[in-house]
Amino acid sequence: MTATAAVDAVLPPITAGRVHRWGGARLIVARAHELRRAPQLSPAERRVLGALPAWRQAEWTAGRLLAKRLVGEAVSGPADGVEVLPRDDGSPRVLVGGSPVPALHVSISHTPGYVAAALAPQPVGVDLCEFASAGAVRRVADHFLSPEELSLIGGERPDALAGAWALKEAAVKADRSGVFGAAPRGIPILGLRPPVLGGRRRAAVWRADDAALALVLAEPGG
Structure with a gap:
């Protein structure tokens, strides 16, 4: 492959x-x-x-x-x-x-x-994360990903790490909160292929050349 x-x-x-x-x-x-x-x-x-x-x-x-x-x-x-x-x-x-x-x-x-x-x-929230940023994402992964999410995603794949960051960032944008602090931990990633988030949210992730692009739609009050 x-x-x-x-x-x-x-x-x-x-x-x-x-x-x-x-x-x-x-x-x-x-x-x-x-x-x-x-x-x-x-x-x-x-x-x-x-x-x-x-x-x-x-x-x-x-x-x-x-x-x-x-x-x-x-x-x-x-x-x-x-x-x-x-x-x-x-x-x-x-x-x-x-x-x-x-x-x-x-x-x-x-x-x-x-x-x-x-x-x-x-x-709605949209976010981009270039694969070249995977190293930086990996260094802060423990702050926004649970051990279960890290196991699900696989911590060594740049595309998966970038996709996870973009998903979390897009989700907190839809919620009008921030990616740093407790908010990202409250939005669990339940699946990456296809992307599934906790709560009343729908999500998609694509590859734009060498970047991950995530889109999250949140139901009001969800």
């Missing part, structure tokens, strides 16, 4: 640059270096961007570009009328024509090489 085939056995591939649909959600992942067009930003978005450190601005802008594309398709309107602004807890929210759209939930993720966004009618 080739290395690519071995990874595919755990994480099925997903095509970059195209909008995918899964479980009622819209999802897109792109290679960061291929996103050359800047989105139209509102004055409020420009204020948020200007407050970020320089190294964060490019990835923040790329995430908004993808999120605005998804919202524009969902509401059948121009992406220029869409705003994606942070809540007090830092999670993104959607506004169209200056008005919040509580029926649309958005999540954004980025790594040095990739950017992803997801949109759904229910709480």
